[in-house]
Amino acid sequence: MRRTLALYTGFFAQSLKARMAYKADFFGEIVASVLATAAGIVFVLMLFHRVPDLLGWQRAEVFLIYGLSLIPFGLFNVISVNLYEFADRYIIEGRFDRLLLRPMPTLAQLLMEKSRLTAIGEVIVGIVVAAWASVDLGLAWGVADFAWTAVLVVSGAVIYTAVFTILSCLSFFFEDRIGVGAPVWNLIMFGRFPVPIFGPWIGAVLSWVVPFAFVSFYPATHFLDKTGYRTLCYLTPVVAIGIAVVALAFWRIGVRSYRSTGS
């Protein structure tokens, strides 16, 4: 574990150095990532400018859920670049052989080898929005609340990473010409709003099939005066661990059936 952390620091420093070669470019991209994230927030702001609530969910409550979802999303985006390019770069171009030769878990290497550091912009926007919403709600944060937020952020990042790792595993077995990643990627949007507004069917999918409702919505109800979510709320870390175990199992099966292209 310690060695893995040390290696990750090394990989991370390497990415940072590579990006810092073009400083203006790097900061420009952070600004752009902030702007892109802000557009979604502006939509919600404009919506609540004209309507009082969404099925009983107030503006500040929606923003707390929205802001808290952006923090794990940003962290996930930092490490996830290679998951999208896995089929092309690692399977088809044969780079996966290299990972197999190194004395370190392959999935860890894959996630570490490349970082999209500019996604930190999303984390910053998320913190600002969540802080603003919690002031608006008049929340008094205790130690337990900060601890729960840490659990939420880590669990959320784990859930995102696990879902997209499972999708990447598909490329061990067949060339993905269809691109199943994109629709799943867009499901993330549902998880930024109070899930009940999407009705029972979508709610069930987001809870038990692609558990994006556990990234922010359920755990965020810890801070909100709503009844009926207590159990689901504190189930969050269990769901995160559960899907991580499933993802690791899929990954192991995939690696075992890996046949190099030989190129």
Next chain:
Amino acid sequence: MSAFVAFVRAGFLRLLAYRLRYVTGILTYTIHVSVYYFIWRAVFAHAGTDATLRGFRLEEITTYVALGWVVRSFHFNNIDREIAALVQEGHITSYLARPVHLLTAMTGLGAGESLFRITAFTGPISLVIVGLFPVRGPEDALAFVLFLVSAVLSFLVLTYLNFLIGLVAFVTRSTAGIISAKNYAMQLLSGLLMPLAFFPDWLREASAWLPFRHVSHTPVALYLGRFDGAAAWQALGWQVLWTAALLALSVGAWRYFARRLVVQGG
């Protein structure tokens, strides 16, 4: 003209290789429409589906948003990214030597892509959306014809805007951020996510002077018959004017940057 047709053909053919991507594209667009449909349904939860908010009933907002995505499924292209790549890799020089204008080539590729999209993508998506969401028909036959004309113009407005954004690559090294910021800003300002009537007053007034509304709002509002009589022709007139203005701007910008082009000897 024959050069343009050749680029249209090329734009159409190169998408054939990716035709399976459109299968999941249908799912992606359905997810987008669902998110906004359910948000608007929640907005109307208290008032009831027959209530009117800022001149819209729920059915009209649903149609406004769903049809916006249908139009997008037809006119979308990545010309901005393509031009940026041409500039960054230096291949842009080949367009200085070719006897065809870069804008003609890019519009041709975009048109070919849209021809492909309209058959492989827009058709199926329309069926899925009409099946899943309570969208309404056009106001009348004239409204539908005006909608079709306006949708074609929306392709030109979007293509010229993308062309101009692509040329930003002459100024900055990294364009991915600018392009994605433009995409998000345009989603909002074009009325794809929310009818312009819901904008704060200052933004609605400002949007009247911007080209973005002609990407989504104008065709969809024409379909819904939200303009009275002559106002419909006026809206279309503004769209034509913006198309012409952006065309002139694109030609001018390309001339400006082509003259200042410096390429490292590859």
